[in-house]
Amino acid sequence: MNLPTPLALVLLLSGVWSLVVWPPFLRRVLRDPRSRDDNGKGTRFLKVHIMLVSTSMILGAATAVIGVRALVA
Structure with a gap:
């Protein structure tokens, strides 16, 4: 991959x-009271x-890998 170093x-x-x-x-979301309903089930929130979070x-991770590969190449 040919990308400028900066x-x-x-x-x-x-x-x-x-x-x-x-x-x-x-971790803050998991502790938030809006995360669970009265029965302890996960809410839409x-x-x-x-x-x-998982998508981000x-x-x-993909962005970091691309950056590393561009630096190494």
Whole structure:
């Protein structure tokens, strides 16, 4: 992959940022009272946020990998 080093670094930092920021957010969502109903079942609030966090982390990991590959190549 032929990318200028500054752009590769932006991709790498962006990916690392996503992987660092989203797990604490998910922990806060899991502790939020809106995450569970009275029976302890996960609510739509929880499901939407789990999908948001997982999608963001997958894209963050992919972005970081692209940045690393661009730096190495």
